[in-house]
């Protein structure tokens with residue numbers, strides 16, 4: 257307390273003396289007269305400034321010596337650690353100053369300066385847990401991967417910094433594309449910090465990419481437990497993972513388990529098209545036709561989709577076109593005005609060769625929403641009705657340049673994917689595919705095979721030729 261008061265007093269006197277000196281300098285013009293005892297010196301302006309600077313340095317040195325002397329007096333009075341404390345305090349101050357400078361250098365993008373400050377701070381502080389973090393980030397910024405890796409490995413040695421080390425190494429492996437090691441590191445990081453949201457997300461993504469559906473479901477549940485994902489999104493993603501697991505089980509021949517999982521996935525997210533399709537097949541295989549129809553109706557209500565119609569057709573594979581039209585009434589009366597429903601009804605009528613009914617079902621769709629499928633259906637209907645080849649060709653020509661209508665489009669990278677998948681084939685995003693019209697620049701992906709409608713047999717190919 258007394259010491260800081262003295263320091264303040266010193267500086268007040270110093271400032272006063274400088275102000276006084278500057279005043280004299282102004283008044284006397286070229287020379288400064290200083291009288292010491294009986295002698296008198298005359299100083300030029302430059303010499304006066306140098307004298308002032310020397311005074312400042314002198315005062316600073318005096319303060320340092322005084323600080324040391326205070327420590328020395330305390331030591332002599334029996335305070336044995338006073339001198340070492342004096343030095344370590346000074347070291348610590350310089351160390352933290354270097355650390356702060358290093359962090360500022362990092363924030364302003366001066367990696368080299370940050371690195372040298374980290375080394376300086378390490379010399380003064382001997383706190384590798386603090387300084388290694390700075391060095392690692394500086395090394396990353398410099399692009400010195402080897403050095404950063406060495407530092408991360410050092411961080412693994414301390415309980416407090418182990419997570420940072422694992423995370424750093426994991427990010428390096430991810431950047432190198434070594435996903436196998438990255439997934440092991442992500443698992444380790446997850447064990448160290450199960451609440452860490454970023455680790456959960458990275459691990460989940462890696463597990464989904466590696467098709468480790470079971471592991472991914474565990475991670476997803478941890479996300480929910482720690483409040484890092486909304487409940488409804490969790491249900492939807494859990495359903496996505498369950499569908500994928502069910503698919504794999506089906507391939508492996510474990511059909512009973514695959515069926516249970518499909519039904520579970522559908523219960524989690526009744527709107528998810530692939531889950532509804534698989535659940536309907538599962539119910540059908542178990543002889544529970546009512547449930548099969550129910551899940552398909554519910555999914556159609558959320559989003560009419562050709563896959564749902566195809567699964568509905570599968571329920572009774574060998575029926576006459578007329579019987580099929582009757583049975584499909586259960587599906588088509590859910591959302592009768594949706595374009596998908598209208599095109600489906602038209603297709604069913606075409607298959608039954610009832611072209612006037614097909615035309616009625618399609619209505620003005622070829623004008624209001626002229627997609628490839630709507631226009632191709634129009635061509636088939638016109639042909640069935642016995643219109644001129646010119647009319648039929650006109651619709652087919654229009655269809656060639658028409659938009660595709662809804663497709664599986666990635667919400668993240670906006671590319672069109674040929675089929676639904678849990679992970680986007682282009683950007684690797686998890687659960688990013690949505691059934692919607694493709695952006696304009698992607699519409700050119702239409703393939704010739706897609707020109708043929710879902711349920712139409714022969715007949716049409718002849719006119720395509």
Ligand SMILES: [Zn+2]
Pocket residue numbers: 666667668669670671680681682683684685688
């Ligand atoms: Zn994507």
